[in-house]
Amino acid sequence: MLNKLLGIVPDASEHGYQIDHMLEFCHWFMLILFVGWLIFFVSTLVRFHRSRNPKANYHGIQGHMSTHVEMSVVLIEAVLLIGFGLPLWGKRVTEDSFPDKNEALRVHAVGEQFAWNFHYPGPDGVFGRQSAFLVSSTNPLGIDNTDPAAADDVVSKNELHLTNYRPTVIEITSKDVIHSLSLHNMRITQDATPGTRVPVWFRPKKTGTYEIVCAQLCGAGHFAMRADMMVEEKKDFDAWYKETAALQHPATAAK
Numbered sequence: 345m346l347n348k349l350l351g352i353v354p355d356a357s358e359h360g361y362q363i364d365h366m367l368e369f370c371h372w373f374m375l376i377l378f379v380g381w382l383i384f385f386v387s388t389l390v391r392f393h394r395s396r397n398p399k400a401n402y403h404g405i406q407g408h409m410s411t412h413v414e415m416s417v418v419l420i421e422a423v424l425l426i427g428f429g430l431p432l433w434g435k436r437v438t439e440d441s442f443p444d445k446n447e448a449l450r451v452h453a454v455g456e457q458f459a460w461n462f463h464y465p466g467p468d469g470v471f472g473r474q475s476a477f478l479v480s481s482t483n484p485l486g487i488d489n490t491d492p493a494a495a496d497d498v499v500s501k502n503e504l505h506l507t508n509y510r511p512t513v514i515e516i517t518s519k520d521v522i523h524s525l526s527l528h529n530m531r532i533t534q535d536a537t538p539g540t541r542v543p544v545w546f547r548p549k550k551t552g553t554y555e556i557v558c559a560q561l562c563g564a565g566h567f568a569m570r571a572d573m574m575v576e577e578k579k580d581f582d583a584w585y586k587e588t589a590a591l592q593h594p595a596t597a598a599k
């Protein structure tokens with residue numbers, strides 16, 4: 345209920361409800377803390393007003409109530425982070441929780457100031473070699489075009505196409521500064537850090553066009569660093585994939 349009130353976008357992923365449950369709990373917890381602190385603040389203003397206390401008290405609070413309350417808040421926050429937050433994140437980024445290699449769609453996502461580049465392995469299912477030394481304005485992904493595996497690779501700028509219900513592994517990195525790939529509707533947000541490639545996985549459960557944003561303040565154009573994520577039925581995705589591969593590699597397609 346609080347999630348909705350605060351404007352959460354619809355959940356379109358299989359695991360999204362787990363994140364939403366935790367968010368809902370966090371929002372309620374924050375609301376209780378906020379109201380609690382407000383009551384404490386106002387009662388302090390009244391209780392310790394000058395007119396009530398003409399002489400200063402040098403001993404202050406003697407009871408342990410405040411310590412107990414503070415410790416409970418710390419404890420609840422630790423349980424939320426260690427008991428729920430980290431395991432939920434772990435399920436998305438650790439290799440042994442990943443879907444079957446043959447079933448999953450694998451995509452590379454590379455952030456740059458200020459756009460998202462996506463790289464698909466193409467019909468052969470093998471990514472072409474990439475090298476930081478080959479990165480240029482016309483080849484933001486640094487794909488080695490002499491590698492035979494790259495001959496059918498599909499690249500796409502600011503458009504991430506996915507198949508509905510197909511497990512998807514996105515390997516995220518950056519070309520320049522730290523960005524963060526945020527797929528709100530998939531309940532996925534992961535930093536894109538230069539020099540590392542972090543894989544995250546999820547399974548879309550609803551077709552549609554969703555917004556992708558950069559969730560890390562990355563420069564003057566950060567506000568405009570947005571892209572589209574299209575979750576499509578298998579036949580629509582396959583058609584786009586085939587058509588784009590043929591457009592980008594007419595020589596390979598003709599063979």
Ligand SMILES: [Cu+2]
Nearest residue numbers: 523558562569
């Ligand atoms: Cu960015």
